[in-house]
Amino acid sequence: MSALDWLVLLGTLGVIVGYGVWKTRGRQDMAGYLRGGRQDKWHTIGLSVMATQASAITFLSTPGQAYQDGMRFVQFYFGLPLAMIVLSIVFVPRYFQLHVYTAYEFLESRFDLKTRQLTAFLFLLQRGLSAGITIYAPAIILSSVLGWPLRLTCVFMGGIVVLYTTLGGTRAVSQTQKQQMVVMLGGMVLAFIVIVARLPPNLSFRNAVHIAGSLGKLNVVDFSADPTRRYTLWSGLLGGCFLAMAYFGTDQSQVQRYLSARSIAESRLGLLFNGLLKVPMQSLILFVGTMVFVFYQFNLPPIFFNQAELARVHATAADGQMRVLEQAHAVAFEHKREEIWRLDRALARGDSAAVAAAEGSVRRAEAVSASLREQAQRVIASALPDANPKEADYVFLTFVVRNLPRGVVGLLLAVILCAAMSAVAGELSALASTTLVDIYRRSLRKQASDAHYVRAARLFTVGWGVLAILFATFASLIDNLIQAVNILGSLFYGTVLGIFLVAFFLRRVRGTAVFLAAIVSESLVVWVFLRTGVSFLWYNVIGCLAVLGLSALMSYGRPVASSR
Amino acid sequence: MPDEPRFPPVPPPGDPAGDELDAAPPFLDWTGLYLIVAAALVVEVAAFTALTLIYR
Numbered sequence: 001m002s003a004l005d006w007l008v009l010l011g012t013l014g015v016i017v018g019y020g021v022w023k024t025r026g027r028q029d030m031a032g033y034l035r036g037g038r039q040d041k042w043h044t045i046g047l048s049v050m051a052t053q054a055s056a057i058t059f060l061s062t063p064g065q066a067y068q069d070g071m072r073f074v075q076f077y078f079g080l081p082l083a084m085i086v087l088s089i090v091f092v093p094r095y096f097q098l099h100v101y102t103a104y105e106f107l108e109s110r111f112d113l114k115t116r117q118l119t120a121f122l123f124l125l126q127r128g129l130s131a132g133i134t135i136y137a138p139a140i141i142l143s144s145v146l147g148w149p150l151r152l153t154c155v156f157m158g159g160i161v162v163l164y165t166t167l168g169g170t171r172a173v174s175q176t177q178k179q180q181m182v183v184m185l186g187g188m189v190l191a192f193i194v195i196v197a198r199l200p201p202n203l204s205f206r207n208a209v210h211i212a213g214s215l216g217k218l219n220v221v222d223f224s225a226d227p228t229r230r231y232t233l234w235s236g237l238l239g240g241c242f243l244a245m246a247y248f249g250t251d252q253s254q255v256q257r258y259l260s261a262r263s264i265a266e267s268r269l270g271l272l273f274n275g276l277l278k279v280p281m282q283s284l285i286l287f288v289g290t291m292v293f294v295f296y297q298f299n300l301p302p303i304f305f306n307q308a309e310l311a312r313v314h315a316t317a318a319d320g321q322m323r324v325l326e327q328a329h330a331v332a333f334e335h336k337r338e339e340i341w342r343l344d345r346a347l348a349r350g351d352s353a354a355v356a357a358a359e360g361s362v363r364r365a366e367a368v369s370a371s372l373r374e375q376a377q378r379v380i381a382s383a384l385p386d387a388n389p390k391e392a393d394y395v396f397l398t399f400v401v402r403n404l405p406r407g408v409v410g411l412l413l414a415v416i417l418c419a420a421m422s423a424v425a426g427e428l429s430a431l432a433s434t435t436l437v438d439i440y441r442r443s444l445r446k447q448a449s450d451a452h453y454v455r456a457a458r459l460f461t462v463g464w465g466v467l468a469i470l471f472a473t474f475a476s477l478i479d480n481l482i483q484a485v486n487i488l489g490s491l492f493y494g495t496v497l498g499i500f501l502v503a504f505f506l507r508r509v510r511g512t513a514v515f516l517a518a519i520v521s522e523s524l525v526v527w528v529f530l531r532t533g534v535s536f537l538w539y540n541v542i543g544c545l546a547v548l549g550l551s552a553l554m555s556y557g558r559p560v561a562s563s564r
Numbered sequence: 565m566p567d568e569p570r571f572p573p574v575p576p577p578g579d580p581a582g583d584e585l586d587a588a589p590p591f592l593d594w595t596g597l598y599l600i601v602a603a604a605l606v607v608e609v610a611a612f613t614a615l616t617l618i619y620r
Contacts, residue, residue, distance in 0.1 A: 074612065081605040085598045213619030220612040233609070265587045268594070275601045279608050 001146060001401075001409065008410030012183060013417060017164050020176035024168030030453045033169035034101050034433045036260035040171075044178050045270025048257045049248070050277065051177035052426035054184060056138030056419040057393070059285065064305075064392035066289025067296075070217040075231045076537070077282050079240030083248060084275030086241075088268040090504055091249045096264045101437045103255040103500070110503040112511030113442075118518070119496055120438035123252055124431060126489050128464060131427040132471025138420045139472060142413075144308045145397045154472040157417060161424045162465030166458050170260050170433075173425045177257075180418035187415035188284055191400070194408055195291045200298050207347050208294045211340060214359045215297075215366050217290045228533040239537025242544055243490075246497035248274075253430035292399050297340050299403075303329045303376045305394040309387045310380070318383035322376065329372045336365035424468065432460035490536045491529060494543020495522045501544065502551045513554040514547070521546035 031037060040048070065073050100106050104123070108116035135158050143150040164172050199208055212218055222232040229235070248254045248271070261267035303326050304310045313322050339361040346354035377389045400412050436457045445452075495518050502514050525543045528534050534542075589597060 071612075078605065078609060081601050085601055088594075088598070210619075213615070216619075218615050218619045221609070221616045263587060265589050269589060269597075272597055272601050276604055279605065283608075 001413075002406045004406045005410030005413070008407050009414045009417070012411065012414035013160070013421075016176050016179045016183070016418065017160055019179060020164050020172045021167055023175045024172040028169060028171075028454060029450045030457070032171065033454050033457055034256070034437070036169070036171035036174055038260060038262050040174050040260045040262060040266065040270075042261070042266040042269035042273060044174055045258050045261050045267060046273030046277070047181040048174040048177040048260075048426075049254060049270060049274045050281070051181040051184070051419075051422035052253055052257055053247075053423070054181070054419050055134050055423040056416045059184065059188070059416050059419050060138060060141055060396055061393045062282070062285045063289030063292055064395035066217065066286040067293045067395045068392050071220045071283070071286040071290060072222060072231050074220060074279065074282050074286055075222065075233055075236030076240055077279050078233065078236035079238065079242070080244040080278050081275035082237070082241045083244035084271045086245055087249050088271050091500070092258065092264055092267050092271070094504065095255065095259060096267070100259070102252050102434050103250050104252070104434065104438050107499065107503060108442075111514055115499065115511050115515050115518075116438060116442075118515065119250070119499060120434050122492050122496060123434055124439075126492060127251070127253060127427050127431055128467065129471065130489060131424055131431065131464065131468035132475060134420060134423050134427060135468055136472035136475040138416055140475075141393050141397060142416070144306065145394060145401060146413075151473050155469055157420055158424065158465060158469035158472060161421050161428065162462060162469070165425045165428050165465070166461045169454075169457070169461075170256060170429050173429045174257065174260055176425065177422045180422040183411075183418050184415050185281065187411050188281075188288060190408065191404070191412055191415075192284065192288050192291065194404055195288060195295060198295060198403060199291070203298070203344060204348075207344050208291070210347055211297060211343065211362075212290045212294050214343065214362055215293070217293055227538055228535060230535045230537070235535055235537040239535070239539075239541055242497060242540035243493060243537060246493035246540055246544070250493075250496045250500050251430075252434050253426045256430045256433055257426065289396065292396065295399070295403070298337060300330060300333050302398070303373060304380060305391040305398045306388065307394075307398065309384065312387070313380050313383050316383045318379050321379050325372055325376050325379065329369065329376070332365065332369045332372055336362065336369055339365050428461050428464050428468065431464040432457050435460045435464070490539055491525055492522070492543075494525060494540035495547055497540065498544040498547025498551075501548055506548070506552055506555065507560045508555040508558045509551045510555065510558070514551045517547045517550035517554060520550055 028037070062073065095103065095106060098106055098109060102120070104116045104120040107119055135154050139148075139150055139153040139157065142148050143153050164176060168175070196205060196208070199205075209218070222229065223234075224232050225234060226232070227235070258267040258270055261270060302310065303322075310322075313319070339358060343355065343358035343362055346358045377391075380387050381389045397416075400409055404412065436453060440456060440460075441448075441453060445456075448456075498521060499514055499518055502509050502517075521543050524546050525539050528539060528542055529536075588594070592600075
């Protein structure tokens with residue numbers, strides 16, 4: 001990495017963190033520390049909500065996903081705008097009405113302490129573990145591609161976040177997230193422009209898109225009703241809507257963002273802003289990956305994008321086998337490139353018969369290349385049983401480092417680090433708030449001064465931060481745990497959403513009924529996960545509807561709850 | 565704590581919290597904004613469907 005890249009990277013991070021610390025300097029009371037003093041306007045809320053959701057993996061993996069599988073992943077976000085409308089109408093007014101610090105506080109006022117603490121516990125468990133992964137996942141990729149020391153990268157990223165989150169609380173998180181999101185969006189727009197400029201000069205943009213389409217990268221919408229298919233229009237709209245309602249409506253790392261709005265109106269506008277921008281933003285990131293794919297139709301891609309693993313294979317007995325595959329891959333690439341230029345010329349002539357014939361040849365040539373890449377992956381898996389055979393996470397960063405100009409590389413690394421830091425900051429702040437409000441102040445130390453609670457919140461932020469960094473530092477030793485944590489999150493969301501929807505809409509239901517319904521529903525979701533091939537987006541629908549149905553059934557004939 | 569059905573209190577008329585609940589957005593009205601978000605989604609899904617059908 002050049003000196004200019006380091007300057008852009010460290011300058012961008014330094015300015016953002018410095019601004020966040022400066023903007024939130026001075027003494028803060030508990031409301032200021034946990035809710036940002038309710039000063040934020042809608043654009044800060046909107047950008048902050050987006051930044052909390054966008055982790056580094058969003059920018060590292062998503063373009064790689066488009067490179068390999070096309071843009072169909074965007075369907076995952078189709079339900080999000082609908083969820084933002086529901087949250088604005090149903091969730092936001094109720095949280096503001098009760099002046100709560102955390103989403104779980106609401107549940108005690110509606111049900112009882114055990115329901116509040118069950119949901120708070122599930123949040124702490126899942127978010128506490130995933131904060132470490134949010135640091136570890138990009139650090140492993142950055143260290144592999146750039147040669148940065150893994151543990152130092154984890155400590156550097158985590159340490160900066162702990163510093164400004166502890167000093168400035170929620171307001172520092174929102175303020176830095178606003179700047180970070182601007183860098184992320186601006187960086188991806190710039191990346192798109194630079195990638196398109198790097199395509200062959202005699203290739204029109206229209207033909208570049210056609211080439212991507214001919215090779216299946218623009219098959220976005222899948223109308224299949226098969227519940228085992230991961231991304232379809234229906235799972236995206238319905239499952240995605242339930243998932244987004246659960247995540248944005250009941251996960252404290254998001255609820256805390258819009259509770260810091262200066263009014264309900266600003267909070268609602270921030271969520272709607274997120275609903276309006278999310279699908280275009282994800283489409284842009286996926287389209288960047290599609291253009292990287294087109295770039296590599298004219299420039300020889302590596303046979304395997306994780307270069308560190310490839311180098312390890314070359315140091316084994318499988319070296320000869322891999323070299324043969326690499327040579328065959330290069331020959332197949334040259335042939336495919338010729339066929340693609342033939343397609344380009346046919347498109348320029350407007351000769352539809354020639355276009356159809358060239359498309360067929362290009363697809364056959366791509367199938368040969370794909371087969372060689374699969375063989376290479378099999379060789380890697382057999383030569384290095386501990387190697388990660390998935391390369392999607394490495395596509396974009398490898399492309400950036402090898403092909404983009406100096407300065408732009410630094411900016412895109414800043415995008416990735418900003419994304420990691422914004423997501424971790426949101427998580428740490430929410431973990432500290434929940435520990436303080438739902439556990440410490442509710443059950444351990446009920447009557448203390450504001451200053452005491454601010455000190456405690458700072459201590460909890462540092463504590464969760466240190467835990468996250470430790471988890472990230474040693475995560476490579478516990479790979480199976482990482483997978484378990486990722487699965488854990490998607491298993492609980494539907495049930496927790498169901499509890500909140502019962503609280504809002506089923507006035508006959510009491511605390512014990514919803515508590516029992518939640519336990520039975522969660523068992524059902526776990527059974528579906530273990531025994532069926534149903535895609536994870538549907539778990540949110542199943543868990544939520546089961547809680548609603550069982551709660552209603554158990555409370556049939558009981559009197560309606562009254563306002564207290 | 566007894567297991568009684570409860571519902572959080574609704575702010576009485578004149579309470580600032582109640583007024584805030586009804587606050588209008590700085591532009592358009594809430595229904596209009598919700599329709600814009602939903603319409604944008606419809607346009608996006610339609611555009612992606614068209615793209616899919618073109619390159620199927």
